[in-house]
Amino acid sequence: MSQLVVDKITKSFDNKLVLDNISFTVEDGEFVSLLGPSGSGKSTLFHLIGGMYVPDAGEFYLDDEKITGKRGSISYTPQSPSLFPWRSVLKNVLLGAEISGKTDEAQALAMLEKAGLSGYEHAYPHQLSGGMRQRVAFVRSLLSPQSFICLDEPFSALDEFTRLEMQRWLLSIWEANRRSVLFVTHNIEEAIYLSDRIIVLSSNPASVKREFKIPFARPRDESLLLTEEFLQWKKEIYGELRVLQ
């Protein structure tokens, strides 16, 4: 079981209020997206959840345990993930698992193949494109032992085709394992396609503007993107984001 409670989080930088009293919950096995304009504070919230920053007020709870300011409780992949330059792709994705003493090389190789990284298992990060490096970091977080995963715009550097493929791949893995995911994106379609619930943030300062429960059945595939119902959701959420500007 893995439930995250974000409870009245407030954070300022240099007297500028960035996050204003943010509260929401991600239930066990739920896929929740945080959607907000760029600069609204999504990554800041992620850094706080990951324990890189400490909030001015509020707490985070993972399965009722306070994790505010603590690192390592969740699997956290930042927007610009860093890979270890001296480790191969395979060694990089096995890092989280290695720390916990449970490595499964066969599983790692299978995931790398599905992420389109066959042939690069023994390459080093400097030999990869930006999009490939992001996929490596993404595989690493999926292979980590923590049951709660936070992903900060993992597909933003990818072209449209690769993005769709990676979304399909993420869904197939997630639908098979059902780990709790908190996913940051500014892409409305991506949020609707992937999520059970979407939390819309306002900006300057960020607060929870509205929540949408996305009712589409699972497993989902791309044909959903072309349905009338999908378009309706897109319009509604787009309208909500436009009101924010």
Ligand code: ADP
């Ligand atoms: P998003 O991820 O939604 O695009 P960020 O969380 O990166 O937004 O940034 C939100 C705001 O917080 C921005 O105005 C940014 O300049 C500010 N900010 C983020 N991190 C810091 C920091 N370490 N010091 C000062 N200001 C910061």
Ligand code: MG
């Ligand atoms: Mg960001």
